[in-house]
Amino acid sequence: MTSRGLRTAFGVFTSVLAVLAATLVALVGSTGVAGAHGSVTNPPSRNYGCWQRWGSDHLNPNMGQTDPMCAQAWKADANAMWNWNGLYRNGVGGNHQGALPNGQLCSGGLAESGRYRALDAVGAWNATNMPRQFTLRLDDSARHGADYLRIYITRQGVNTATQALRWSDLELVTTTGRYGTTGLYEAQVNAGSRTGRHVVFTIWQASHMDQAYYLCSDVNFQ
Ligand SMILES: [Cu+2]
Incomplete structure (x- = not known):
């Protein structure tokens, strides 16, 4: 040749x-x-909600009008949206506050490296109407199990549509014990007297290894 x-x-x-x-x-x-992993599916996390609402229709030009925060997230990194269940950090050793700087809670502190940084964007994310007492649901298709769930809600008066989320905006409302590897973990949450728009912030400490998930769910308490 x-x-x-x-x-x-x-x-x-x-x-x-x-x-x-x-x-x-x-x-x-x-x-x-x-x-491969999992997320909070009710109330839907930002990553799960954007995938659930638009995964089969993410080129729809109406998204910018009806769901602008998801639209900017899909635009920033469609791959992150397909991987709605991969928002985790390995090896944090339980020091969640050390791993996640203020303003980067919804991306799991990964804003620097990029993939989920659009989830930290400040704006009016679509919020799910919820009663003040509700059952939070986490789907774990990988069956990692859970050492614990820690569920925080923003304090009354914090406007999550106009300011970046900080640790000091959050109050811990529920800490659970361990869950076996059933793939579905539910926790009772009482939001007290909160009304209006809030963020429910869930930490899922998986059991198969030191892997922690950080999930922001936008809600509207009625
Ligand atoms: Cu995993």
């Missing part, structure tokens, strides 16, 4: 490889990883 022939053959070979790699990424992006 001439050197030109060799180059052409090599070129075809690398294009085939590139197509294979792209297919693999697409497969993993849309299905594989989506079965």
Whole structure:
């Protein structure tokens, strides 16, 4: 074979490889990883809610009007939205406040490295109407189990639509014990006399390894 022939053959070979790699990424992006971890599904976390509402329709031009915070999140990183259940940190050692700077609570402190930073964006995220006493639900398709759930809610008077979320905005309302690896963890939450827009912030400490999930759910207490 001439050197030109060799180059052409090599070129075809690398294009085939590139197509294979792209297919693999697409497969993993849309299905594989989506079965791997978990999130708070009621009230839906920002990441779960944006995927649930728009995952099958994320190019819909109406999203910017009807759900602008999800629209900016999809625009910032569609892959993060497909991986709605992958918002976790490994090896935090229980020092959640040390790992998550103020203003980066909803991205799990990963704002610097990028992937979920759009979840920290300040604005009127779509809020789920909730009674003040409710059952929080976390779906763990990976069946990691839970050492505990810690559930915080913003103090009355904190406007989460206009200011970045800080630890001092939050009050711890529920701490649970361990859950076995059933894949569904529920906790009773009492929001007291809160009214209007709030953020429910959940820490899920998984049991299979030191892996902690940080989940912001926007709610409207009635
Ligand atoms: Cu996991």
